[in-house]
Amino acid sequence: MRESIIKTTGLTKKFKQTKVVDDVQLNIKKGEIYGFLGPNGAGKTTTIRMLLGLMKPTAGQIEIFGKDFQKHKIETLRKIGSLVEAPSYYEHLSGKENLEVLRKLLGVPKSRMDHVLSIVRLTKDADRKVKEYSLGMKQRLGIASAMLGDPDLLILDEPTNGLDPSGIQEIRELIQSMPDQYGMTVMLSSHLLSEMEQMATQVGIITKGKMIYQDSIEELKSKAMPQIRLRTKDTAAAKAKLLSRGYIVERKGDHLYVEEGTDQYVADMVAALVENQIPVYRIEEKKQSLEDIFLDLTKEGEEDYAPHSAS
Known part of the structure; x- marks a missing residue:
């Protein structure tokens, strides 16, 4: 049985009296591409921020690489690469110069910079100023930044957001190659089931802060009763x-x-x-499409949640 890379127990985050993440139990295994799926405002980004130590949980436990995250935060974060929301850059610098700033902070060899630029297919554009980059190129540079420290775990929040179809295809192929070619476990969030269907091996669905499904994409498809x-x-x-x-x-x-x-x-x-x-x-x-199942599940989840939220 594969080891758990991320495991949460009772993970909860309150803002005032509202639970935006409510008793979430994540279980992400080594080598998976785990799709964290839910409507906008479901609690995905808040959960990811807690996993990266950017926000403190109100309650619950986070284990990453089999260790208590709060007790081993610094050593754990060294093994994680992340892209949360829109990546920010020095627009007047080239792609390579932006990576150089980060490389010095991480203390990784210069050869690593060329390697990640090659992985995201930006070698030819490495010396162009970032302000000249398309949205897809900026997103790929963000993934290169996340991979610079040679992480074991890559966490990407809405990596295809705002991209055109060719940009989405590029990012999709890149993510699909991560486990086999680079030995990385990937967690990515999205509100689009169609994206998850083509990239993820496992999926967790969250709505109104509560996890309502966690299993393989194949198991989700089996719910489509004709x-x-x-x-x-x-x-x-x-x-x-x-x-x-x-x-x-x-x-x-x-x-x-x-x-x-x-x-x-x-x-x-x-x-x-x-x-x-x-x-x-x-x-x-x-036959029900996966999109129909997703809508049914999130609808049911919201109905189940309604009496709780009124308390």
């Missing part, structure tokens, strides 16, 4: 008839949704409607 969607001449009569026959039916507008079943199950359902002079206009299999 349904049969029907459109008939008389939606209300069709629903009543199917309910009387024991089918589980949900109505949405002019369509009925019935649980998926065998071919015979579907044939019997259609026959029951036709026998009762209810013409069936259209029938199709409808």
Whole structure:
């Protein structure tokens, strides 16, 4: 079993009386790309700030590399690279000069600078002033800065935010290469499930400060239960008839949704409607997308949270 790189127990952060992070239990294993997912304002950045020692938890424990973070903060942070929100630079300096400032602070060899520029594909633009960089190039420079100290753990907060499709593709390919090529465990946050689906191996979903899901992307996909969607001449009569026959039916507008079943199950359902002079206009299999599951989970999470937040 792989070792845990980040493990939190009861991690909580209050601002006044509001819990913006509420009893979060993270478990990130070595070599994973862990997608920390949730709507804007869900508590992702606050959680990341606590993991980096930029904010003190109100309650709970943080273990990183198997050690209590509060007791081993300095040595732990030396093994972490991070990019939180928009990276800041000296715009009048070149990309390489910006890295040189950081290199001196970290005390790493000059060769490391060329190496990270190569990894993020900025070697050719290393001597250009940062003010001439595109948003995607600035983001890649931010990742180069995060990798400069050769970290074991890389924490990236919304790394594709504001990028165009080609910039997103570049960052995605870079992140996907981190565990195998550079031995790094990666934690990245996003509010876009489509991004997580293409990058992450594991995912944790947070809403209103509470963790509502933590498992593999594959397990999340397995929650997508297919349904049969029907459109008939008389939606209300069709629903009543199917309910009387024991089918589980949900109505949405002019369509009925019935649980998926065998071919015979579907044939019997259609026959029951036709026998009762209810013409069936259209029938199709409808599969939930991951986006639908995400929206359902966050909706449920907010409903579960509502009574708590009122207390």
